[in-house]
Amino acid sequence: MTNFIPIFPLDIVVFPGEILNLHIFEDQYKQLIKDCHSLNKPFGIPTVIQDTKSEMGCLVQIDQIAQTYDGGEMDIRTRGLKVFRILEVINDIPDKIYKGAIVNYPANSIFPQPLLMPPIMDLVRELHHLLNVSKKFGRNDEELISYDIAHHVGFSIAEEIELMALTNEPHRLQYISNHLNKIIPIVSGTEKLKERIQLNGHFKELKGFNL
Secondary structure (H helix, E strand, C coil), rough: EEEEEECEEEECCCCCCCCEEEECCCCCHHHHHHHHHHHHCCEEEEEEEECEEEEEEEEHHHEEEECCCCCEEEEEEEEEEEEEEEEEEECCCCCCCCCEEEEECCCCCCCCCCCCHHHHHHHHHHHHHCCCCCCCCCHHHHHCHHHHHHHCCCCCHHHHHHHHCCHHHHHHHHHHHHHHHHHHHHHHHHHHHHHHHHHHHCCCCCCCCCC
C-alpha cells in the first residue's frame, strides 16, 4: 500500500503502539495538527538524525488535543500505528505550510514471541539493576513485543532506526538480545571500575601471598 501523508519530522523514534505526548508550537505543525484532527487522519513522524531525515518513520494517530493555548499552541496525545518508508518527500502542498511524503508500509510481523521474550527480559532487568533503574512494562513478559522495550535497552537513535527497519519480530528480538549481551559487560565493568576508584585511599584488609 502506498499513499500520501503529512509529515512532522522529529529527532526521536516512535514505535507502533507507543503513546507520545507532544507540545505543538510551530505554525506549520499547528496547521498540520488542526487539519489531521478535523479530518480524523493520521500523520507521519520520520526520524531526523544528524540533521538528516531518515526514510523510516511511524504513522501516528491523534487521540486527543489535551489543551489549546491562547497563541494556538497545543498539547496533544498521539499513538503510534505502523512503520512506513518514505518514497518521496513533497515539499510544496497547495495552501499548506507543512510538508508531506509518499510512503509505503512494509509488511511487518508484530506478534508476541512467548519463548523468546522472557530471557531477553532477564537481560533488560540485569541492565536496569546495574543502572539503578526501575521500569514496569505493564504486562507479563510473554505478552510483550520488541517495540514495548526498545526505548529501555540503551539504544542510540541510529540503533532504534535499524530496529525499526527490521520487519520480523524474532529478528528484532535477536537484535535487542545482541545489543544487551554486548552492553551489559561494558556497564558491569564500569560499575566495578567505579567501586575500585571509590576504594582508593581506604584501609584495606588483604591477605598476603606466600611466594
